[in-house]
Amino acid sequence: MRTNKCVVSNGGECKRRKESKKRRRRRNHIGGGWKSLVLRCSTKRFLFSSSSAAKLPNNNSYITKSGSIHGDAPTRGPLTPLSEEDRRKAASLDLKINQQSTIWLPYGGQKFHEVFQWKQGRYADLPMSKISEMMKSNSLDNAPTRSLLSVVNGILDESFERKNGEIPHRVTCLLRKVVQEIERRVSTQADHLRTQNNLFKIREERYQSRIRVLQVLAAESDKQAKPVTNHPQQTKVRRKKDLSRCSAALNCFYAILWQASLFSCYFPYWKMQLPKKTGNSKVVEKQKVENSKVEEKREVENSKVVEKREVENSKVVEKQKVENSKVEEKREVENSKVVEKQIVENSKVEEKQKVENSKVEEKREVENYKVVEKQKVENSEVVENQKVENSNVEEKPKVENSEVVENQKVENSKVEEKPKVEEVRDDKRELVKETDKNINEIASLKQELEMAKMMHEKRCLEMEKETEDIKATLQSRLKELESLLADSNNRVKEIEVTHESKCQKWNKKVNICHNYMDSQFSTMRELRFTSDAIKQELLKTQKSYFEEFNQLEKKFKSLLYVEGSYREVLAENRKLFNDLQDLKGNIRVFCRIRPFLPGQSGNKTIVDSIGDNGQLVISNPSKPGKEGNKTFKFNKVFGPTATQAEVFSDIQPFIQSVVDGYNVCIFAYGQTGAGKTYTMTGPNDATEEEWGVNYRSLNNLFKISQNRKTTTEYEIGVQMIEIYNDQVRDLLAAKGSGKKYPFIKRVILL
Numbered sequence: 001m002r003t004n005k006c007v008v009s010n011g012g013e014c015k016r017r018k019e020s021k022k023r024r025r026r027r028n029h030i031g032g033g034w035k036s037l038v039l040r041c042s043t044k045r046f047l048f049s050s051s052s053a054a055k056l057p058n059n060n061s062y063i064t065k066s067g068s069i070h071g072d073a074p075t076r077g078p079l080t081p082l083s084e085e086d087r088r089k090a091a092s093l094d095l096k097i098n099q100q101s102t103i104w105l106p107y108g109g110q111k112f113h114e115v116f117q118w119k120q121g122r123y124a125d126l127p128m129s130k131i132s133e134m135m136k137s138n139s140l141d142n143a144p145t146r147s148l149l150s151v152v153n154g155i156l157d158e159s160f161e162r163k164n165g166e167i168p169h170r171v172t173c174l175l176r177k178v179v180q181e182i183e184r185r186v187s188t189q190a191d192h193l194r195t196q197n198n199l200f201k202i203r204e205e206r207y208q209s210r211i212r213v214l215q216v217l218a219a220e221s222d223k224q225a226k227p228v229t230n231h232p233q234q235t236k237v238r239r240k241k242d243l244s245r246c247s248a249a250l251n252c253f254y255a256i257l258w259q260a261s262l263f264s265c266y267f268p269y270w271k272m273q274l275p276k277k278t279g280n281s282k283v284v285e286k287q288k289v290e291n292s293k294v295e296e297k298r299e300v301e302n303s304k305v306v307e308k309r310e311v312e313n314s315k316v317v318e319k320q321k322v323e324n325s326k327v328e329e330k331r332e333v334e335n336s337k338v339v340e341k342q343i344v345e346n347s348k349v350e351e352k353q354k355v356e357n358s359k360v361e362e363k364r365e366v367e368n369y370k371v372v373e374k375q376k377v378e379n380s381e382v383v384e385n386q387k388v389e390n391s392n393v394e395e396k397p398k399v400e401n402s403e404v405v406e407n408q409k410v411e412n413s414k415v416e417e418k419p420k421v422e423e424v425r426d427d428k429r430e431l432v433k434e435t436d437k438n439i440n441e442i443a444s445l446k447q448e449l450e451m452a453k454m455m456h457e458k459r460c461l462e463m464e465k466e467t468e469d470i471k472a473t474l475q476s477r478l479k480e481l482e483s484l485l486a487d488s489n490n491r492v493k494e495i496e497v498t499h500e501s502k503c504q505k506w507n508k509k510v511n512i513c514h515n516y517m518d519s520q521f522s523t524m525r526e527l528r529f530t531s532d533a534i535k536q537e538l539l540k541t542q543k544s545y546f547e548e549f550n551q552l553e554k555k556f557k558s559l560l561y562v563e564g565s566y567r568e569v570l571a572e573n574r575k576l577f578n579d580l581q582d583l584k585g586n587i588r589v590f591c592r593i594r595p596f597l598p599g600q601s602g603n604k605t606i607v608d609s610i611g612d613n614g615q616l617v618i619s620n621p622s623k624p625g626k627e628g629n630k631t632f633k634f635n636k637v638f639g640p641t642a643t644q645a646e647v648f649s650d651i652q653p654f655i656q657s658v659v660d661g662y663n664v665c666i667f668a669y670g671q672t673g674a675g676k677t678y679t680m681t682g683p684n685d686a687t688e689e690e691w692g693v694n695y696r697s698l699n700n701l702f703k704i705s706q707n708r709k710t711t712t713e714y715e716i717g718v719q720m721i722e723i724y725n726d727q728v729r730d731l732l733a734a735k736g737s738g739k740k741y742p743f744i745k746r747v748i749l750l
């Protein structure tokens with residue numbers, strides 16, 4: 001019988017292809033496909049494994065989902081139960097499926113991505129099981145696109161290579177399925193690309209707006225960073241203001257960075273959105289739709305968050321501006337107040353100083369006046385004293401009386417003037433004290449003034465230093481911000497460039513895909529035409545197959561009837577045969593004459609004649625008379641030239657009787673070297689022709705039991721015993737007990 005199993009390998013391809021072509025022709029034109037399958041079923045060729053194959057009862061053929069029957073054995077993967085649909089399909093084809101027999105589907109637990117792995121050999125030579133497995137929706141969903149494209153290319157290359165362009169139907173189906181899957185994937189990819197493009201544009205616009213805001217903020221901060229006054233409070237306020245602006249700018253920048261991070265996060269997410277390989281295409285599409293919804297939702301949320309942030313940022317900026325303007329106004333008011341206060345204080349100090357100075361001057365004048373007065377008084381006293389003394393000297397005698405009078409007068413005047421001088425002296429002392437006090441106060445005031453001046457100068461220097469530091473930090477901040485702005489600008493440009501290049505690439509890819517799809521569609525159309533033609537042919541073949549099947553059913557029924565009658569005849573025959581054996585006699589004795597052995601050729605034989613009726617005449621010339629000639633009667637006598645087959649031909653009927661239930665014993669008897677072993681077993685290293693009775697009997701037993709296998713089951717055993725010197729021994733027994741009779745019954749089943 002012909003084996004239909006295709007082994008995919010490089011060697012012997014042409015031969016196989018020719019064979020497959022022949023097979024196809026036979027199947028298509030003669031309707032021999034079913035015949036050959038039937039033959040395969042009968043010869044136990046096993047099934048082609050298929051995605052859904054039902055095992056037929058009493059043979060090992062399988063029905064696929066499409067209804068065709070295959071005869072190759074499943075080679076790998078666990079089997080899964082057949083669905084109700086498959087059973088119905090099989091039933092519609094009038095094929096009986098045994099409900100109790102196990103029905104399985106192959107490849108239940110195989111990894112799907114392995115199905116589309118790179119293969120060697122041709123697609124036309126692929127078994128149906130492999131193709132149907134590839135056509136499974138799960139396998140197609142899970143297969144990488146590259147594998148699908150390689151499958152399509154492989155099939156098309158093969159079809160081009162073939163001169164007549166003939167492609168098997170199953171390969172056409174596979175191609176159609178694979179192309180449909182590719183088409184679906186390309187369309188989903190195109191949709192994704194479109195949505196991604198739109199998202200890119202939206203994000204880019206947002207990003208641009210953020211940059212504009214950042215630039216405006218940076219410009220404002222630049223303006224604010226201009227030289228400040230030396231006033232400590234003003235610098236403090238300005239510093240605060242600058243810092244708040246910087247923080248606002250930074251906040252805004254962080255917001256943009258956050259946006260940028262969202263943008264950068266978007267790429268992996270987008271990558272994740274590429275079609276996933278899940279179990280079911282519907283589930284995949286559903287998931288895609290859900291993913292796109294989630295993405296859109298996220299987009300909306302993101303845009304909302306961004307807008308909210310924008311609003312918040314703008315609010316913060318405005319608030320900051322308002323606060324800054326308020327602070328500025330406040331600061332100006334405070335400055336004016338401080339200036340006024342200082343002016344007032346200065347004027348006060350000046351007035352105070354003027355008052356003090358005038359006081360000091362007055363005091364000094366008073367003191368001077370007092371000193372001058374004192375000197376005058378002293379001088380007048382001295383002059384008067386001198387005058388008095390002179391007058392006294394001149395007018396001493398004269399005016400001794402008058403002296404007394406005058407002395408009295410002077411004394412009186414002195415007494416009168418004394419309290420006045422004392423008063424002046426007291427005033428003088430007070431004035432001196434006051435001047436001293438004033439001088440001390442002036443000195444302390446001067447010192448305080450100098451100290452205040454010193455402090456003021458020191459403070460001014462410190463403030464200048466602080467302002468310079470703040471200026472430096474602000475400038476560094478500004479530079480940082482500028483560098484960040486430049487970086488962000490560069491990044492934006494880079495992103496723009498990459499985005500453009502990606503867009504171009506995707507557009508190219510989309511164009512390529514469209515072109516490829518167009519070419520595939522044209523080939524698909526051709527393939528559809530051919531597949532339609534093949535379908536028509538298949539329908540014709542199916543019709544003829546049904547007709548043939550009906551005829552075969554009729555023939556089969558008639559054969560069943562014939563078989564029944566044949567069995568009856570056979571039983572009768574057997575009965576007659578065994579009756580004949582009985583009539584021939586239950587015990588039969590055959591005589592076999594051994595030929596001379598090598599080296600005995602010179603000896604003379606005593607066999608005189610061998611009769612056809614089993615008569616053997618022996619003549620011994622050494623014995624006289626009747627003693628010299630003796631006649632023996634046997635059932636049959638085999639001469640020295642008789643072969644082993646001839647001897648067994650007379651024993652064979654007993655073997656058939658054994659199978660029919662009769663007990664038979666065959667044994668050889670004779671003197672040593674007579675040829676018992678030769679007859680029963682055969683010589684050492686015997687060929688099939690030299691086999692003895694034992695071998696031939698067993699062989700015959702097996703053949704008969706095999707022929708009757710369908711009706712009767714036989715159990716064949718063997719026991720070997722030896723009778724030697726009146727002792728029966730079991731030749732198959734091991735050394736020790738049980739070897740001699742009565743031994744334990746030992747039968748070896750064959």
Ligand SMILES: Nc1ncnc2c1ncn2[C@@H]1O[C@H](COP(=O)(O)OP(=O)(O)OP(=O)(O)O)[C@@H](O)[C@H]1O
Nearest residue numbers: 594595597670671672673674675676677678679683
């Ligand atoms: N029909 C025959 N044709 C050719 N050679 C034979 C034939 N019969 C016996 N011989 C040969 O004769 C020799 C003796 O035969 P065999 O051993 O069978 O005798 P035997 O009766 O079994 O002897 P024993 O009783 O001693 O075992 C063997 O060499 C065997 O090959």
